[in-house]
Amino acid sequence: ADDSRHLIGVDLGESEFSGEVVNLRGEVRRSARIPLDGRDGDEAVELVHRLMDELVEANDTPLVGIGIGTPGIIDTVSGTVRWAVSLNWQDLPLGRLIRERNELPVYVANDSQAAALAEYIFGTDRRANNMAVIRVGRGIGAGLILNGELFQGDGFGAGEIGHVTVDPDGVPCRCGRRGCLETVASSRAMVEAAQRSIAEAPDSALGRLAAESGGTVTIDILARALAAGDEHALRIVDHASRQLGRSIAGLIGMLDVHRIALIGAATALGTPWLEQVQAEAARSALSLQTRRSVVEIGRVDPARAVVLGACAVLLTRELGLIPTR
Ligand SMILES: [Zn+2]
Known part of the structure; x- marks a missing residue:
């Protein structure tokens, strides 16, 4: 019965577009991926097709429909991408385009919100009422589950914490402003800081690890330098994790949410990073609230979170089902 119908879930990621055909239990039946190679606008729409x-x-099994997770502010009612900076999409009727071409129901959701839904449904032991899931990758975005449902806010942008200013005199952000949280605390910001530090101190453990890999820093190299106790790596991660911790304290103060999961590329930094985030969050809000809040690294396979979340949106809207593990 699990294979009586299939779903398509799609993740329009920063470096590649990927998708899966899954059965009603979320098991993969077919998958595909296409590298983005810097394409955006109409070219990126062609890649989705x-x-x-x-x-x-x-595919010889009846399809329920298509769920799509994409970056940007998404009007989930009409399936319109209001604004996606990285893909250069503005007021793009993505849902309608895909629906007309494939003659299937299509639901479009913000990727962080979709990933949050996946973490809520597939990642937690006990079903909490409320949960905040913060995706820390090249950008930063949160998804909020309130009273058991995805909360999208008045303009579908709930959880867009990555472009909230944390340093008014900070560096320029790709959104056109300065000092946004993601210019300080994203994996991209940390990797760029590491690259600058290597230019100044090439003999550090960080510099040597990078040199062994051809001179380029990745989040994994930063993680290895951090684990080796490199002072430059410690300083970079300390600065980034403090800002993230303070933003989380803001969420805790505002929502009093007890379950907070961190997902995305930065989780490769592991415990040293997580502990700093936890400590700063605990220091920056009322202990009455923070001592009951658990900040942890998410449990859903990061490579599948957006796809599974997009499928969950589809199942919920199309069949009225709340999928279970
Ligand atoms: Zn910004």
């Missing part, structure tokens, strides 16, 4: 063609073709 190509990805759909690969997933839909040769």
